[in-house]
Amino acid sequence: MTTEAQQFASDNYAGICPEAWAAMEAANTGHAPAYGDDRWTHTAADAFRTLFETECEVFFAFNGTAANSLALAALCQSYHSVICSAAAHVETDECGAPEFFSNGSKLLVAQGEDGKLTPAAVRAVATSRSDIHFPKPRVVTITQPTETGQVYTVDEVQALSAVCRELGLKLHMDGARFAHAVATLGCDPADITWRAGVDVLCFGGTKNGMAIGEAVLFFDRALAQDFDYRCKQAGQLASKMRFLAAPWVGMLENGAWLRNARHANTCAQRLAGQIQGLPGVELMFPVEANGVFVQAPEAVLEGLRARGWRFYTFIGGGARFMFAWDADPGRVDQLAADIRAVSGETALAA
Amino acid sequence: MTTEAQQFASDNYAGICPEAWAAMEAANTGHAPAYGDDRWTHTAADAFRTLFETECEVFFAFNGTAANSLALAALCQSYHSVICSAAAHVETDECGAPEFFSNGSKLLVAQGEDGKLTPAAVRAVATSRSDIHFPKPRVVTITQPTETGQVYTVDEVQALSAVCRELGLKLHMDGARFAHAVATLGCDPADITWRAGVDVLCFGGTKNGMAIGEAVLFFDRALAQDFDYRCKQAGQLASKMRFLAAPWVGMLENGAWLRNARHANTCAQRLAGQIQGLPGVELMFPVEANGVFVQAPEAVLEGLRARGWRFYTFIGGGARFMFAWDADPGRVDQLAADIRAVSGETALAA
Amino acid sequence: MTTEAQQFASDNYAGICPEAWAAMEAANTGHAPAYGDDRWTHTAADAFRTLFETECEVFFAFNGTAANSLALAALCQSYHSVICSAAAHVETDECGAPEFFSNGSKLLVAQGEDGKLTPAAVRAVATSRSDIHFPKPRVVTITQPTETGQVYTVDEVQALSAVCRELGLKLHMDGARFAHAVATLGCDPADITWRAGVDVLCFGGTKNGMAIGEAVLFFDRALAQDFDYRCKQAGQLASKMRFLAAPWVGMLENGAWLRNARHANTCAQRLAGQIQGLPGVELMFPVEANGVFVQAPEAVLEGLRARGWRFYTFIGGGARFMFAWDADPGRVDQLAADIRAVSGETALAA
């Protein structure tokens, strides 16, 4: 089969990075015990503990839908609720998975200005009701970075965890692109997670260069009780676990996770830098991770499509471009050039 | 990491077969659309349609727990029930997954003599009650081959599907080791499935030589309505689907699925042939697939453990040996020799 | 125990009306078959069919939470979604019950101006997404009258059902105060339900004068398949069903259901008429059923509390007064007088 030209519609379009692939290949030798009782799984879990500088509990799930939903289900009973941003992936793009895994825990949307939750917004929702007809708030979930590519600072996470502790809430971080946030922040992974008060992190591997797989890290180990049973029952226990674990070893042991994310972020900056100030074209959000959201007239988007580009669009005329570990800078430049060209033509025509 | 000596405790201990690996490698080129809208996924689905000679609907799930549970949930409402054998994996080894995915569909155990369901046993359960306090029977599930390695013949499946049709029940086949059954039967896959009246088949890839992955085939296509949504919500939709699909292409296009299964079955026969008639040693079940269940005195099992063999045991002194696509015949012979030696010593000591 | 003075905080504070009580008393004679196979249950179901002039399927549930949630669960699979108003009781006051009963069906809030759903708002939500990550819209639910007491006209319901049919959606009516809506509209119950395109109605008995009980009416009888099993499994099948059914006979056979509702509505009008135009006091919503929502300065609400009145409040200074079948007009006048007095004092003090 021939290869398609690189598109930036999604960072899920990329394949498996060399480090993850090599680790899978190395794991594919001989026999190994099943269900996680193998050396690769232990090594991968230890690699997370080393990276995060703490004795966290580590579990491996197949994808982010499951990782986040299982983590939230572990923190909630069915009559509890989860406070999230209106733009949170769990709210907008999981087809009801959190409600399914938890058997009914309701997501409560807190209003924020730019997709990030604030302590005030959390407090407003959490304290809005205390009667039995309202599902009891129990967890706050934040997406780091957000769906539109903004990164919570350490201070922001600390402020959120402070209000969580005050109100008896747990703090969950959906880190489908966690590596990209760390790459931007330049901090230790521990600083933006447990040291800042995060209880559970879902660390995404797929968008970071793996074929499949997310890790669920419980920094509050008591919350991990029986989580292995929960994964098993929910169809998230791999029998040949080594193949879910080994890529993590490849990603973590030599820093590929961070290199991949840095490269992707750099490509986003590269595009953003080349299209700023073009007529009619605006960045919808600050570019802080691996995505660029471009507001442009429909004619511009149409022109890009005509030149072969694929991308997701938003109501009101926005286009999303996401960069993966293997984004080709030359291809990024092509995209920038096409945006320039099309926006120039459109401005002329207007 | 060094390789462990081959054990026959589980066919999940084996790695990825060359054909599956090569297909994954071939798929790992450039970019591809996510969530199944890629060429590998389409090719894999078509390969199943060709193999089964019918326009079935094909879905890919991460593991057997999910594949079976989602298929049953698609056939049932929460107040329905599923008739199965007492030894069925869904009943004994899924940690309540079918009940979880279906939100409460109860498994009703039909009594059989040797782990296979019979039309009479199905009828007895399905007609035992018709009041509202009893969950309405809706599906029959059979494991092909059974957990203890017996294979349903085409006649047997036809007889079961006849009673299903008569009683308004759907017929689901848990084919975690479906390839091994086909290898034994020597029939076309269609003969033992839809032509015999099976509505839905879960075709196992993991035990057949893949890293991860099961296929769900709906022969009655109406039953597949919205099954993609069901998979998504339940955390079983892979974003980089090509890596879940490609190995199937590798397995199906040149017959690796069947070669792997035949090899595994042959190894089971090889062991069985060498240990029959030994003092105190008996086969617990006819050897019809890739497993051998050995009844032996505890001293014999202890002796095998002392010689380094690992295996699952059963109440009453049974040991299970399972053979994978890569089982080493020399190592099978070693196991046979050790059983011979240990049983001889034990008989002498007695 | 002594009786408390009548309050208008909730129409759930009222007791059992004489007609419902007398029917329960009449039903409490001798023995009767259990689980609905008794004459009272058959009579009650027939009374609904007569009242609605159609052969609908009728079921009895213990309360509105269950009736609505079970009805929605019958219309949805877990990966489907339900479109509702932001003010809908199922969204705001059921503690996640719809999600619990359906195992995850998500409620999608459509924006409206005054708590009523419009065809345009339904269409906007239902057509906003068609990808697999978004739970597939399947049902529209409207509350008749709304939580704030507005009544959908026959034309409005017809317009909603037209868009539902066009988009393949079912139409559910939460009629916790259905009688009050009919009393206002002055139409036949059939006109505002199945003739206008409603598929399922939950007809509330509790707020209409019964101790316990709601009826679920399926006008599209195919949708009622196995609904009795669903009720049983969900703990909503009364063993001594006659006591859940008999009050309905009492309510329906001589028109008590409508008399009760008319009286309650009249009391709401009585209060509204006496407080219009008072300084600082405004009606928050048109008074079309049995509730009056009064916007007033906090000092006024405080003054009412000081005079012994109890009521629910809303953010921004609103008070809710609800009238039941037994609301005492004299007591309504007392409330009006107190509002007049307090608002006058407050205006003077300002």
Next chain:
Amino acid sequence: MTTEAQQFASDNYAGICPEAWAAMEAANTGHAPAYGDDRWTHTAADAFRTLFETECEVFFAFNGTAANSLALAALCQSYHSVICSAAAHVETDECGAPEFFSNGSKLLVAQGEDGKLTPAAVRAVATSRSDIHFPKPRVVTITQPTETGQVYTVDEVQALSAVCRELGLKLHMDGARFAHAVATLGCDPADITWRAGVDVLCFGGTKNGMAIGEAVLFFDRALAQDFDYRCKQAGQLASKMRFLAAPWVGMLENGAWLRNARHANTCAQRLAGQIQGLPGVELMFPVEANGVFVQAPEAVLEGLRARGWRFYTFIGGGARFMFAWDADPGRVDQLAADIRAVSGETALAA
């Protein structure tokens, strides 16, 4: 409507006893706060605390299906399991309700000889597996008295709770006919419940003379955390709670609960005493509560049906007769006489 002749097919055929009725009537005066914040609810809860001589947490549910299922769901996560007898109502007659409310907790059937669980049977199931593929045992549930009318002694319950404590299991008692067990034992309610190690009791009101209603008593109060939210979400919170609570006041304050149960038990003994030793007729179980299970040739059962008697039958020729609070001794004697007559005729004919 005319009254049917008394039948003993079910103790659910009886109506509301005078004490329960009088309390409902007394409660039906004026207005009262909703959702349990009323005097009747507080009084009823206190009456349970007095009766059981402990500060237990008390909740009111509509029926036994819900009471038991909610209590088990409160004790379990979805991946836990519940050990019960093969004859337990939760296993045989709840249409999958425990699995539904708990979102998948599996019931594990322990084999016993006569429908009662034994410590050995509990231990055998609880310790049979400890791997992740088997739902983790978490609760033991016993039915007191059993479905076939046997009563656990204080010693038996103590022995069960000892094994529960040793194995980390909670002990739940399904007391749909709890009053009948206490009437037989002649002990304090506390002796057979919390003093013997029971953590949660579902105390049945319906079969004891009420229209509707069961009480859930948490002796281990920590287990009751947020149980009110659980009830609300599951459609088991009555808005006009006083009418669910008041009958309990009527039943408990003057001992009607115990008188009713004694009368029912006495009628069972009355029947048993008159039919012992008849040709071909045998008691299937010791008569220790309000039911009599009669083994008899099909011809005898047919003869009874011909004389107008209705009863449930069992495979192998058994008939069940259940006596309620209002069972008419004269009618019991008629039944005995008819059994005598029919069995005599049948014996002659043979």
